[in-house]
Amino acid sequence: MANQDDLKKLHSLIKDIGFAMMTTTTSDGTLRSRPMASRMEDEFDGTLWFFSHDQEPKIHEILENPQVNLAYADPHKNDYVSVTGTATLVKDKAKAKELWNPFYKAWFPEGLDDPHLGLIRVDVTQAEYWDSPNSKMVQLAGFVKALVTGKEAKGGENEKVDLRAN
Amino acid sequence: MANQDDLKKLHSLIKDIGFAMMTTTTSDGTLRSRPMASRMEDEFDGTLWFFSHDQEPKIHEILENPQVNLAYADPHKNDYVSVTGTATLVKDKAKAKELWNPFYKAWFPEGLDDPHLGLIRVDVTQAEYWDSPNSKMVQLAGFVKALVTGKEAKGGENEKVDLRAN
Numbered sequence: 658m659a660n661q662d663d664l665k666k667l668h669s670l671i672k673d674i675g676f677a678m679m680t681t682t683t684s685d686g687t688l689r690s691r692p693m694a695s696r697m698e699d700e701f702d703g704t705l706w707f708f709s710h711d712q713e714p715k716i717h718e719i720l721e722n723p724q725v726n727l728a729y730a731d732p733h734k735n736d737y738v739s740v741t742g743t744a745t746l747v748k749d750k751a752k753a754k755e756l757w758n759p760f761y762k763a764w765f766p767e768g769l770d771d772p773h774l775g776l777i778r779v780d781v782t783q784a785e786y787w788d789s790p791n792s793k794m795v796q797l798a799g800f801v802k803a804l805v806t807g808k809e810a811k812g813g814e815n816e817k818v819d820l821r822a823n
Numbered sequence: 824m825a826n827q828d829d830l831k832k833l834h835s836l837i838k839d840i841g842f843a844m845m846t847t848t849t850s851d852g853t854l855r856s857r858p859m860a861s862r863m864e865d866e867f868d869g870t871l872w873f874f875s876h877d878q879e880p881k882i883h884e885i886l887e888n889p890q891v892n893l894a895y896a897d898p899h900k901n902d903y904v905s906v907t908g909t910a911t912l913v914k915d916k917a918k919a920k921e922l923w924n925p926f927y928k929a930w931f932p933e934g935l936d937d938p939h940l941g942l943i944r945v946d947v948t949q950a951e952y953w954d955s956p957n958s959k960m961v962q963l964a965g966f967v968k969a970l971v972t973g974k975e976a977k978g979g980e981n982e983k984v985d986l987r988a989n
Contacts, residue, residue, distance in 0.1 A: 674898060675898060676896065676898050676903075678844060678894035678896050678903065678905065680846040680854055680856065680892045680894065682848070682854075682890075686890055687890050687907045687948065687949070688846055688848070688854070688890050688891060688892035688907060689892060689905055689907055689949070689951070690846065690892050690894040690905040691903070691905055691951070691953075692896065692903040692953055724848075724852055724853050724854050725854060726846045726854035726855060726856050726892075728844035728846065728856040728894045728896070730842065730844050730858065730894070730896045730898075731898060731899075732840060732841060732842045732896075732897060733897075733899055737842075737844065737857070737858040739844065739855055739856040739857060741853045741854060741855055782853065783853070783855070785855070785857070787857075787858055
């Protein structure tokens with residue numbers, strides 16, 4: 658189990674930002690990303706869920722190479738999260754029902770009965786975030802230090818959360 | 824050469840968002856990302872530049888596997904860009920001088936004379952963007968369609984820009 662405070666912090670950042678850019682490795686070895694809406698559960702245990710049509714190119718990429726990165730970025734708040742994980746296509750109607758929101762009906766008109774409705778389950782193995790304090794000057798400084806050097810800066814945090822650790 | 828309108832659109836989106844999450848493949852095959860400030864040139868010819876300390880983990884990752892993804896995301900504007908490219912570490916003082924901004928002095932106190940000052944050059948091979956129109960309803964619909972299915976939606980665009988094409 659990861660530290661509960663780390664999980665809470667990660668959960669809160671992901672929930673606030675909401676949309677991830679999910680990067681996958683394509684069959685020719687290049688990296689592509691696309692926006693995905695996080696479907697957060699109330700309790701975050703290190704697993705993230707996304708709805709997806711099961712014939713999408715990204716599904717084929719995940720089946721070939723399950724390693725993904727989820728980048729949550731909010732340039733206005735200077736919040737940035739890198740989530741490393743392993744993705745699986747899940748065809749589980751009970752789970753889909755649990756995560757379902759009428760919002761998705763426009764894209765899955767048959768709802769839970771859509772034969773192509775799938776879920777992408779991402780098991781998070783590592784996460785890092787860049788989180789800046791409120792002071793504008795320090796925020797910028799702390800933030801850019803992380804940007805340029807990747808090291809912790811005065812007034813900013815760059816924390817790694819390793820969900821593989823005990 | 825890519826279509827000039829495509830390059831202009833891509834340039835404008837990247838410039839507006841400003842910060843990319845750069846994803847690299849680590850030596851154990853997992854994917855990591857971190858925020859990076861784009862240093863845009865006035866003319867965009869398909870090459871993007873970033874300042875970096877030359878001993879950063881990402882530099883080692885790039886040397887092992889130069890394939891990167893740059894994800895530009897602005898959840899408030901619903902603008903999302905995926906840039907696929909090949910990264911190179913460039914130690915070129917003349918180029919660094921051309922791109923230099925006093926802003927970077929806090930992290931490279933010796934400025935252009937810092938022996939560890941490096942540039943990451945990304946040659947863009949493909950890019951995609953999700954761009955929603957102004958109407959709030961259509962924007963959400965267009966955007967989420969792209970999110971869920973990756974297909975073009977009414978009122979939204981999901982355009983691929985292939986910079987390898989003639």
